[in-house]
Amino acid sequence: MGVFASPGNAGKGSFGFRLGDVQPHAFKSIDFANTKGLKPDYVADALSLKSPLSRKNLRLRLKFRGRLYAQTDEVSEENLEEDDGFEEEFEEEFEEEFSDEETAEVYDPLEGYNRTMHGFNDWFYINVGFPVARGYRWVVPEGGRLAIKRFFHNILFPVRFVNNIFQFKILNVGEETLRFSVNTTVGLLGFFDPAKSWFGLESHDEDFGQTLGHYGVGGGVPIVLPFLGHTNLRDTISLYPDYQLDPLHGGSYPNQALNQGTTIYSPDTYQELGVTIFEYVNEYSFRVEEYEAFRKDAIDFYLFMRDGTEQARNQEIKE
Template sequence: MRFILAIFFSAALLFANTNQSETDEFDVEFGTQTTTFDPLSGYNRVMTSFNDFVYVNMLTPAARGYAYVVPKTTRTVISNFFDNLMFPIRFVNNLLQFKFKNAGEETLRFLANTIIGFGGLTDGAKYYGLEKHDEDFGQTLGTWGIASGFHVVLPLLGPSNLRDMAGMAGDYFANPISYIEDDWTAFGIKTFAYFNEFSHDPLAYENLKKDAVELYPFLRDAYEQRREHLIKE
């Protein structure tokens, strides 16, 4: 099954890359502005509305309640632990992007947080001025010249694209939690980690969308522009 998925993503990315290259050549010649490739706009709009309902009516209230009950110090400790645990994703992707200095700093940061930070519960690396360098496999594929492909809105996870969906597969194997034998336990831990992180600013989504004239294109364009910015950094 994984082999079939790998073939699908490879073929789809090749098609997307070829299509975007042709579009870019047209844009250069005629001076037009590149727009997001969005053949699934009908589905994407429906899924955006579904996600919006869940975020506003379920996720945000739950996160606010969780933040009210669980002290900020405790939530910060939990975030620190999971952030330290995600070191392999950042390390591997910095290496794959030939950012060797950043990969080295990530290693030192992991050691400092693990030893001085009591297993990552506190940010021991800050005392040494060691910075975090967030990179994921979607960014790595973009650095390698793979085009974003068509835009896709995922259930609950929100905006994405074909390249970043393929990147999720790569990050899955670099995530230590993925190697927990029971899939539901691994899923529950990952969900809790994301929820705890969201609780630090539970109104972030509502603040983001408040200036949107039309929600779906606003979120789509904001996502694609941010991802391209991260790739070029």
């Protein structure tokens, strides 16, 4: 899916892309930044998101009287307005250097709601999720956390298997089947990954959102979901079919309660919730520094996460 609905899934969301995913032109931008005396991170930020607004903010924030600050961000709006013509010169050089980079305006009719929910999620990650994850990380060594992550990823084999079939990626279907067989048996239910380390079998993460994208369904409007993070309309709708294929969750809530005429507040529901929280905390333990790096370096954190998530998803669909 587009959201971080299940950390072991192919689905992505607020933590669904890494610095390497959203900065494909970082090396090129670093060279350009060094010649202009500006921070490479900001150039990579604007380029990677392929957003005209991000580029505009980059120029506004960093230019000042014929130079770009390399060591400080303390540039006031008043000072920026006193520019002596460097803006035009810089824009020409910037566009000439990166004229091959695509730009596109993003239709975001829910931006007001999205920014509010983005702020809530950010508060939750910083004040609740990450402190818990840090404590968990202090107790559970990295090797154990990696094994748990592999276990959850292995369990989601049906999601990858079915969506690779839907996309007629037959070789991927075969490789996924072999991986699951080897890791479930020799790898002790997936806690280890001998399929890759011994036989070089790679995972092919596909979800229903990618399947729809494969057949030309666009992402639609950006959406930020509570706790789950940044996604879009297509990937939000895709949550349900992938959820039904998830052996840990599919069919247990709310369908099972409705079919059996029982309350959703059952022991099974709480057990499922506990497993989900544990899965998230384990995943958070790997993403704390990564998220904080995003948060620190992005000029507009909401735009960075929105556009970066969309770009990463589009790249996954193309692969």
